[in-house]
Amino acid sequence: MRKLSMDELNRKTVEEFRQSDKTPVTAVLDNIRSMHNVGSVFRTADAFLVESVCLCGYTPRPPHRDIHKTALGATETVHWVYYPSTVEAVHALKKDGYAIWAIEQAEGSIALNKLNWATLAGNNNMQKVAVIFGNEVSGVDADVLELCDGCIEIPQSGMKHSLNISVAAGIVLWELAKLVKNDAMTVQ
Template sequence: AHARVSRRVTVIVDNLRSIYNVGSILRTADGAGLHHVFLCGITPTPDHPKVAKTALGAEKAVSWSYHPNALTVLAAERAAGAAIWALETRRDAQPLGPGLAPGNAGLTLVIGNENAGVDPAVLALADRIVCLPMRGVKRSLNVATAFGAAVYLITEAILAAPATSADDAAHH
């Protein structure tokens, strides 16, 4: 049996355009054991038949909801005690890897638009901006691919971390 992620991990999917990316993200969220997927802004929902087709049933297995504005969701998640991490390709972003786990209150990861990235207003409210360590010539990945790699690095770090780790509420 696979270990379940004990801490609450959610994702805000903000203003994605691609139906196929959304379906892939829902499948990955289910596979990684995420607690909820917040689909925000222009992001297509599983009500669209092509999202459901790409998600291959994951839209029924993972909890999701639609919200017009990611900032409203972010505020509610922060009020619930979650650390807010934004996945973005910036020079000042902290690479995900072993030992980088959120505190006991849980985590909300934010991913943004395929071209524009995470909204600057959302980035300004993030506790931490994280990235994937890129070792090749290209400096970014497809958003669904990046989400998959990031969420597995995060959930594995949570599973490996002691349950008493300090909460990651400090702004970085």
């Protein structure tokens, strides 16, 4: 067994990435403190061809060397937009036809492994989904939760029952990318 070379990985150019069909998912970062977490979400969004990233509130924005340190150039490929508040971002996304889901442990949350695209799309059969990742300490703001179509919870068995936002984003965005590939074509 051998590792693949960079040439064998068939990496897209920036222009090829921009022209590619995207996963109809937007990651919303609700007052994230860590630049490293922000950069990591950008890198994950690039890996799964996520449509965009919304940076909200005091979430750090590119360009910054500490974001770049973990993003490794993904801020140049992934479309991103800034909103002064997550509530504003949610209103804009809803107006644009997105179903809105918080990644949060809450009453009535749906386990990530129990989701399908039809559940995410909701009664309106929306084709685009926004997932909100909350602050490292306080999670998704209560005012934002009230605007969501629901909450998705990552099942956990250990003592802590919490994950770093960059880890949570990796898990959730991977699962949503799989759902799109497996289920999106069956949504009518």
